[in-house]
Amino acid sequence: EPEVTQTPSHQVTQMGQEVILRCVPISNHLYFYWYRQILGQKVEFLVSFYNNEISEKSEIFDDQFSVERPDGSNFTLKIRSTKLEDSAMYFCASSLGRDFPEAFFGQGTRLTVV
């Protein structure tokens, strides 16, 4: 069964460093997303991506964040200068399209900023 895969499963980084979280969405899906979940809090929307551009972003997704689909399979989230409060589980997701809006999620990357 097709699935969304994320790497790495766990990343530890020093405050101020840049990190790139990687995702391979389901191959025929058209919409791609990043969500995050800070420990003990709700899952929060960060950004959606369609047709090689950001279609929507939340207030959390500021200039520190960027997304890219560098080739036909990968979808990345870059955090330019990490802060302690960026520590969270980051989930990538993808969906097929308008008539099939359900998003399928990866297993997550746990980011720890020290």
Next chain:
Amino acid sequence: AQSVAQPEDQVNVAEGNPLTVKCTYSVSGNPYLFWYVQYPNRGLQFLLKYITGDNLVKGSYGFEAEFNKSQTSFHLKKPSALVSDSALYFCAVRDNRGNNRLAFGKGNQVVVIP
């Protein structure tokens, strides 16, 4: 803005008994509603959705949910709970106007007691 409320923190149920996990939502326009399940150290797994049509929708692993527009609810149900159903359950909503972001509830821990 869309939002979801899952009023209970934890739901305890004896194996073989009916399981209900409650969800109410707020959204502009008509809702798209989803339930996801999360097992330890795993991503969010799609269970079922309501888009339009019959108010009772059936999903994976014997789960179903009932959409009630007047009560703005979308409660998850299973007639006979299994110990393996013990997990964290999330309700999510988005509108049907092309806004792709999902708003999640805080999640309910379900504990099925043998």
